[in-house]
Amino acid sequence: MKLAARLLRAVISLWLIVTFVFVALRLTGDPVIAVLNPDDMTKDMMDSYRKLWGFEGTIGEQYLIYITNVMHGNFGKSILNGRDAFATVMERLPATLQLIGASAAIMILIGIPVGTWAAMKAGSKWDALVMSFSTFGFAIPNFFFGLLLILVLSVTLHWLPTGGTGSPLHLIMPVITIGVAKAAVFTRFVRSAMLDALKLQCVTSARARGLSGARVLIRHVFPNALVPLATILPLLVGGMISAAAVVEAVFAWPGIGRLIVESVAQRNLAIVQVIIMLVAFVMIVTNLLVDLLYAWLDPRASAAAAN
Amino acid sequence: MLAPSVTHESPLCIVDRLTVEVIDGLARKTVVEDVSFQINKGEYFALVGESGSGKSVTCHTLMNLLPFPAATYGRIVVDGQKVLSLTPSELRRFRQKSVGMVFQDPMAALNPVRTIGSQIFETLRMHHPKAGRDELRELALAALRSVHIAQPEARLNAYPHQLSGGLNQRVMIAFALLGNPPLLIADEPTTALDMSVQAEILDLMDEMRAQRGLAVLMVTHDLGIVGDRATHIAVMKSGKIVERGITREVLAAPKQEYTKALFEAAAVNHELKERPDHAYGAACLSFDKVSKRFRTSGGKSKGEVVIAADEVSFTVKQGEIVALVGESGSGKTTAAKMAMGLVRPDSGKITVNAAREIETQDVGVQIVFQHPKDSLDPLMKVSAQLHEVLKVHGEKDEAKRAAQISATLRDVGLSESILDRRPSFLSGGEAQRVVIARALLLKPRLLIADEPLSAVDVCLQKQILDCFKALRDKRGIAILLITHDLRIVFDIADRVVVMKSGHVVEDVGVAHFGDEARDAYTKKLIRAIPGRKLSDLNDAAPPAGPRSVSGAVA
Incomplete structure (x- = not known):
């Protein structure tokens, strides 16, 4: 598929998401009533508030104004303090990126070696042990695991701060919480991809040529196992973002995850819209990259598209 | 127990009382039992049998390359090395220098996500650790030319899926011969190829054999392929060698019923009658x-x-x-x-x-x-699959359906006992007849x-x-x-x-x-029919290639 067609599709996806979120947020209750108590207000005050924050008129009229603003790069203002919603979100983004980046590193550093090892020992006691830990890792809820860590490492042992930000120490527990949970899932994916790749005839044939075990693994098994792994990448990125929302709340981490939880509770619609749009944008870009990555990893992919 | 050799050299490959058991948890299943044979330098040895007879396992064991956990008993000596007791580094060296292997599906045997060139350089670097870039490139091109691949420069940058099956198999043969081994093992090397290409690949293997004095162990289910090429033949059934000897002699007077059946299946019917x-x-x-x-x-x-x-x-x-x-x-x-x-x-x-x-x-x-097996639902019993066809087409009376099904089964020569089985318990021939019966139900x-x-x-x-x-x-x-x-x-x-x-x-x-x-x-x-020369062979024309009787054990 041509790049232009892909981009067009990405823009359409983004537009659909923006529209859906806009409508859904406005159908789930009058945002003004959630902020102002109608018993204490005159109708005039309510109306002027509506006008101020763009909640005036029918949903269709509001939508037209909103979409025009968005196209001009104006994403609305935070209902809390009147600051630009986009700037507010961007301020909190680095903290989340830090968290997700570090968690992804943990996931890869644990998942690839352990998954590979389990695949090579498939059916053994070690394999069973790894699989049990993996099940434990993704069965335990994030918030519970996080609280458990706080209880042991902060409250009992006083090694780490319970939450907040400011030093590398603050990062440790949130990253372990997300990283270990995602590593548990990723290990399984790596194991099954490696198991399939190990069974390939070309691996036997590489061994028959007398290549060393390490070389067979790195140059023949890995490249083939990466192909299915690439396709689950967007899934993992999406999972990390939603895990961040919970974990940031548990550890009082000042990222966009916590921001969206708070903003939904406050019905701070502009902020919610910006964050969802941002997440959607990240997912769309990830998918685009994976498509390109896939074609690069597997030269057969473009040939298959031709048939 | 082995027949005395008439040649003075020791055989290139000795397999002595080889037994292979597949280990599946606590269970063990014998897939190769008490198999002995030997191959001398330059011989063309064919191991023939149907799928599941243990021929593939035997040749994988020769390179200590079994893809599943297994216990092996007996002795294998190839090129002077006891294969089953080599250390990992000795084994690698053995695979590099002593034996080359060609597989059934060349497309699968080459890494699909890497170019032919990168795979060939990787193997060459092992054999010539000191060679520079240009030297490796020359060696790679020479290897591709030796198996008659046109435009070798272009092939180096190609991926396996961009080449035809025949070309890929030529590449595989070039790969197998990079270390100049004295023995080439070919596991059904033409089964996955188009018929007109099959003969070309077999001819290429003959040519390599003549050029390099290579011994070939050909594993095949198709007697037609080896009848006019192999010097020696061994027929395997259920893990055992049931018959072996010089090809010409075995073909002229097969002793086992099983061998005869294999011949008949592979022979070309020459008594063509035109029906009125x-x-x-x-x-x-x-x-x-x-x-x-x-x-x-x-x-x-x-x-x-x-x-x-x-x-x-x-x-x-x-x-x-x-x-x-x-x-x-x-x-x-x-x-x-x-x-x-x-x-x-x-x-x-x-x-x-x-x-x-x-x-x-x-x-x-x-x-x-x-x-x-792919056209039957693996989860449904045969009877359910056959009834379904009639039900869909409106036959509501179960007794009538059953009667029609048993009549159709008789037509295809199946007994009604298979009705209670699921497809995994059917042999290939039974499964195909069930499929035929299913098609026939609708008259x-x-x-x-x-x-x-x-x-x-x-x-x-x-x-x-x-x-x-x-x-x-x-x-x-x-x-x-x-x-x-x-x-x-x-x-x-x-x-x-x-x-x-x-x-x-x-x-x-x-x-x-x-x-x-x-x-x-x-x-x-x-011209490409592999069994075409079988009749000529039966007329006692001697097979080509070096002759010795040591491979045949009475």
């Missing part, structure tokens, strides 16, 4: 100038037009078996799909039962696919069989062919048989239609097909 015209009824399927083009939808070749059928005309009459022959890509499967009403032709007319033009699928036309007048025998063992093929013959002779069913195997054609077809690149290049009664094929392509196909 009144044996056939009215036209049952006719193609009248049918054309079909496909346009490829993406990638580099986007928009290219593929001609699957170009003014194709032929007729199948009631009670006639017509063989549709051609290589993959010749359009024969598209023709079958059009006859089924699954693909609509661009132009031309297809008539079924001399009546109406095909609009959609017609119950009067049924199809039998290549892989019987079709035309049966289309798409490569119905290629997934079935040689010994079982005869049962299925007999079943087709009986259907034709007793029930007057017309059969359109799609195949690439001309031996099957000679065995049961009444008429042969040869297709190439969407054209019908030959349409002739089978009696006149062999002797005076008019089309050049048909001639090439007939």
Whole structure:
């Protein structure tokens, strides 16, 4: 598929998401009533508030104004303090990126070696042990695991701060919480991809040529196992973002995850819209990259598209 | 226990009382039992047997390359090394220098995500650790040239999927010979290739053998392939060698019933009889100038037009078996799909039962696919699958359905005991007959069989062919048989239609097909029949190649 067609599709996806979120947020209750108590207000005050924050008129009229603003790069203002919603979100983004980046590193550093090892020992006691830990890792809820860590490492042992930000120490527990949970899932994916790749005839044939075990693994098994792994990448990125929302709340981490939880509770619609749009944008870009990555990893992919 | 050797050199490969047990948890299953043979330098040793006979396991054990956990007993000495007791580094060296291996599916045996060049350099670097870039490149090109690959420079940058099966197998042979080993193991090297390419690959292996004094261990289920090439032969069945000796002697007077059955399956039927015209009824399927083009939808070749059928005309009459022959890509499967009403032709007319033009699928036309196990639902018992067909077509009375099913099973030579089984408990031959029975339940007048025998063992093929013959002779069913195997054609077809690149290049009664094929392509196909020289061999013509009796044990 041509790049232009892909981009067009990405823009359409983004537009659909923006529209859906806009409508859904406005159908789930009058945002003004959630902020102002109608018993204490005159109708005039309510109306002027509506006008101020763009909640005036029918949903269709509001939508037209909103979409025009968005196209001009104006994403609305935070209902809390009147600051630009986009700037507010961007301020909190680095903290989340830090968290997700570090968690992804943990996931890869644990998942690839352990998954590979389990695949090579498939059916053994070690394999069973790894699989049990993996099940434990993704069965335990994030918030519970996080609280458990706080209880042991902060409250009992006083090694780490319970939450907040400011030093590398603050990062440790949130990253372990997300990283270990995602590593548990990723290990399984790596194991099954490696198991399939190990069974390939070309691996036997590489061994028959007398290549060393390490070389067979790195140059023949890995490249083939990466192909299915690439396709689950967007899934993992999406999972990390939603895990961040919970974990940031548990550890009082000042990222966009916590921001969206708070903003939904406050019905701070502009902020919610910006964050969802941002997440959607990240997912769309990830998918685009994976498509390109896939074609690069597997030269057969473009040939298959031709048939 | 081994016969005294007449040569003074010690044999290149000795397999002595080899037993292999597959370990599955606590259970052990013997797949190779007490197998002994030896191969001398320069010999061409064929290990023949049907799938599951243990021949592949034997040759994988020769390189200590079994893909599953197994226990091995006995002694294997290849090129002076005790294979089963080598350390990992000795084993690597042994695989590099002493034995080369060629596999069944060359596309799968080459890494699909890396270029041919990167894989060949990787192997060459092992053999020439000090060689520079340019030197490696020269070595790689020389290796590709030695197996007659044209434009070797371009092939280095190609991925396996961009080359044909035949070219990939040449690349594999080049790979296997990079270390100049004295022994080449070939595990069904032509089974996955088109027929006209098979002979080329076998010829190439002969050439390599003559050039380098290479010994070849050929593993195959097809006696036809080895009859005119191998110096020695061993027949395996259920993990044991049941017969062995010098090829010529074994072929002339097989001692075992099993060997005879293998021969018969591989031999070409030379007693072709033309059946009288009144044996056939009215036209049952006719193609009248049918054309079909496909346009490829993406990638580099986007928009290219593929001609699957170009003014194709032929007729199948009631009670006639017509063989549709051609290589993959010749359009024969598209023709079958059009006859089924699954693909609509661009132009031309297809008539079924001399009546109406095909609009959609017609119950009067049924199809039998290549892989019987894939066309049966693995979770359903045979009886449920057969009942389902009748239920869908409105037969509500269970007793009537059961009666019809048992009658049909009798027609295909199956007992009713298979009704309670699931497909995994059926042999390949049984499964294919169940598929045929399922097709017959709707009382079709035309049966289309798409490569119905290629997934079935040689010994079982005869049962299925007999079943087709009986259907034709007793029930007057017309059969359109799609195949690439001309031996099957000679065995049961009444008429042969040869297709190439969407054209019908030959349409002739089978009696006149062999002797005076008019089309050049048909001639090439007939020349490529592997078993063609079997009869010459039986006339005691000595096989080519070095001769010694040491491989034969009385």
